[in-house]
Amino acid sequence: MDPISKNCEQNEGEGQTLEKTHQNFEEFLSTLPRDCGWTPHLDRYLYQGCWYNLFFLKGVIAAQRHFKAQPTDIFLCSVPKSGTTWLKALAFAIVTRKKYSDLSSHPLLSTMPHECIPFLEADFTNRTTTEFPLISTHIPYHSLPKSIISSGCKIVYILRDPKDAFVSLWHFLRKLTPKGVTYISLQEALDLFCKGISFNGPHWDHVISYWKARIEAPQRVLFLVYEKMRNDPLPSVKKLADFIGYPFSLEEENGGCLQKIVDLCSFENLSNVDVNRKGKHRPGAPVAIDNNAYFRNGTIGDWRSHLTPEMAERLDHITKEKFGGAGLPLYVSDMGRNTLDEAGVSLK
Numbered sequence: 001m002d003p004i005s006k007n008c009e010q011n012e013g014e015g016q017t018l019e020k021t022h023q024n025f026e027e028f029l030s031t032l033p034r035d036c037g038w039t040p041h042l043d044r045y046l047y048q049g050c051w052y053n054l055f056f057l058k059g060v061i062a063a064q065r066h067f068k069a070q071p072t073d074i075f076l077c078s079v080p081k082s083g084t085t086w087l088k089a090l091a092f093a094i095v096t097r098k099k100y101s102d103l104s105s106h107p108l109l110s111t112m113p114h115e116c117i118p119f120l121e122a123d124f125t126n127r128t129t130t131e132f133p134l135i136s137t138h139i140p141y142h143s144l145p146k147s148i149i150s151s152g153c154k155i156v157y158i159l160r161d162p163k164d165a166f167v168s169l170w171h172f173l174r175k176l177t178p179k180g181v182t183y184i185s186l187q188e189a190l191d192l193f194c195k196g197i198s199f200n201g202p203h204w205d206h207v208i209s210y211w212k213a214r215i216e217a218p219q220r221v222l223f224l225v226y227e228k229m230r231n232d233p234l235p236s237v238k239k240l241a242d243f244i245g246y247p248f249s250l251e252e253e254n255g256g257c258l259q260k261i262v263d264l265c266s267f268e269n270l271s272n273v274d275v276n277r278k279g280k281h282r283p284g285a286p287v288a289i290d291n292n293a294y295f296r297n298g299t300i301g302d303w304r305s306h307l308t309p310e311m312a313e314r315l316d317h318i319t320k321e322k323f324g325g326a327g328l329p330l331y332v333s334d335m336g337r338n339t340l341d342e343a344g345v346s347l348k
């Protein structure tokens with residue numbers, strides 16, 4: 001059994017244990033604010049200021065109780081629909097490039113990125129070995145298991161224009177909604193999103209939780225910007241490799257290794273491989289998802305095809321207020337004009 005399946009089993013075991021040992025788990029659940037606006041078939045619970053469905057909530061609590069980070073662990077963090085799948089593919093390809101030097105048979109051509117790197121709150125609870133020191137999570141910074149902070153683990157955070165993340169989320173959850181269940185309109189979804197109710201929302205608070213950590217410890221937290229990576233991936237990918245301790249040598253760079261990794265992990269390439277077109281993520285689990293749901297179109301500014309100017313303005317207004325208030329120099333004026341670099345904030 002591969003380490004990820006093993007971890008999945010443990011997660012289910014932990015979920016059961018949680019319910020048994022946590023005598024009053026149902027009671028505990030009943031104390032949490034609950035909402036099913038996005039997905040009428042699935043409740044979400046507000047736990048420590050963040051919304052989770054039951055599967056992930058159990059995983060978060062179990063991870064908080066049992067997960068023991070190693071100082072060498074690297075966490076790939078994001079609020080959903082910000083480019084997690086891409087970041088996972090890139091980090092995996094960077095870290096394993098010596099092992100998988102033949103790109104024509106690279107695991108990313110036959111395994112979906114989420115199967116290559118486990119999710120902390122879904123794929124493991126008690127620490128077991130992972131072949132590579134990479135773990136991803138959608139848990140906001142303030143709810144991370146304490147050992148991740150105390151071990152000084154490196155954290156990479158990817159973020160994206162909230163308008164595109166919102167549109168991406170709406171499409172994603174629509175795909176996950178079972179046939180026969182009525183899915184909400186974009187306007188209803190926007191109302192919920194603006195109230196903070198979304199997948200690991202409030203979206204802005206999630207970003208700000210990591211931004212505060214980055215301000216406190218810039219050497220430990222790297223911010224990557226989806227739009228910047230999409231427009232010009234090489235500098236960000238090089239920065240990512242440097243930051244996680246797998247820098248490209250001059251020889252590798254001159255030999256085109258960096259470019260090959262960027263090409264391997266590109267939306268155009270990954271979205272077209274069979275496993276991502278037809279396969280399923282966590283088949284058999286309560287949250288089994290078609291892999292192609294993770295690859296829609298990867299377009300910057302796709303929100304323009306979905307949101308009215310008023311809807312966009314509503315999101316921008318919150319972004320300006322929240323990100324501006326936290327001193328995060330992104331998306332607070334015209335999208336794409338601000339970047340961390342331009343704002344004079346060093347990314348190193």
Ligand code: A3P
Binds near residue numbers: 168302
């Ligand atoms: P869209 O829905 O706008 O197309 P996440 O991985 O956090 O769930 O985010 C999913 C978004 O990232 C989707 O955006 C998806 O298309 C895009 N995406 C997935 N793989 C990508 C890649 N290799 N390069 C760029 N974008 C990618």
